[in-house]
Amino acid sequence: MWTFPKFLVRANGLTSAALLVVAFATFAAKCTPAQNTPLISGGAEFLTNTKGGSTSYIATVQPLIAAPLGPHLLVEGRAAFLQDFYPKGAGQTGYGRLHFSALTYLQLNYLAGSHLTVVAGEFLTPFGTYNERQTPIWISNFQDAPLIFNLGVGTGSSVGGMLRGSAISTPKFSIDYAAYYSAASSNPSFHSRHAWGGRASVYIPQKRLEFGTSYARLTNKTAAIDIGAHLWWEPENIPIKLRSEYARGAHSQGYWVETDYRFTRSVGADTVLGRVEPVVRWQQTFRNSPSSTDGLPSADTQRVDGGLDFHLPHEVRINTSYSRQLSSTGNTNIWETGIVYRFLFPTWRGK
DSSP, X not given: OOXXXXXXXXXXXXXXXXXXXXXXXXXXXXXXXXXXOOEEEXXXXXXXXXXXXXXXXXXXXXXXXXXXXXXXEXXXXXXXXXXXXXXXOTTOOSEEEEEEEEEEEEEEEEEEETTEEEEEXXXXXXXXXXXXXXXXXXXOSSXXXXXXXXXXXXXXXXXXXXXXXXXXXXXXXXXXXXXXXXXXXXXXXXXXXXXXXXXXXXXXTTTTEEEEEEEEEEOSSSOEEEXXXXXXXXXXXXXXXXXXXXXXXXXXXEEEEEEEEOOHHXXXXXXXXXXXXXXXXXXXXXXXXXXXXXXXXXXXXXEEEEEEEEEETTTEEEEEEEEEEEETTOOEEEEEEEEEEEEEEESSOOO
């Protein structure tokens, strides 16, 4: 059965978080000038997943709100709502149903200057690149997160404070940073682990190249350290994107490499071929020692994902993919097809 990211909680755990979002939006409506109109964005997706001969049907909505509170404050948050219809177990007929709701993050940003933003609340853990940049369903090329997703990010979000910004910015290069502290929280709407860490990245504009490293130290029970590295490259003269990450934890390690190609430069964005985007991802995980807490496969695993994404008009996209996963615990074929709609609108008319 297809599995949704582990930071989701059941619907009743979202009530207090939803009230906070409404309170923030109401406050923004009273305090925000018309030219700083809050925006509601997000995506809706319907997905079919066939793994080992069993097909599940998943409907997901991920709304996002960004509400400015004057020139220096910004409230932003994202939630997820999911319905999963899955085949019942052996000897049973029909489908079961699971409903999940979750607050992915809810944070207050203070824009202190051109080199510093102070963040408080629940925020996406800044480890690697996938968690912050590719988890929205309207952005990611594949419906499934990489196998090493849990390393460094745990539940996906942290509750506490973060400092981030651009340490140095020149025409030849720039250095970005993010440093955070997370408190342990068992609240169903704001679940996090006690940890601290950060990420540093270097970007070279002329080469359109970014590389960086990440660090996370978990201090809940026994101290554990996760380290990571990433490399992104988008060459100027070729419509190819290359993304990759490596992460190592106490019990496992792994990497993923993803690339995609757009035909827009040769045939135009509005042609049939120009709307097609082939994507490929190769990933491996290695088990250093037994553990059931890091979320990675229990044995060394190789997986290749290949797909075709179709970019349709009016912010609609169709994602199709086939994956072959190889492991000593068993080999698996995974077929997925999803249709995603991206929406964006202001809460009211601005000037």
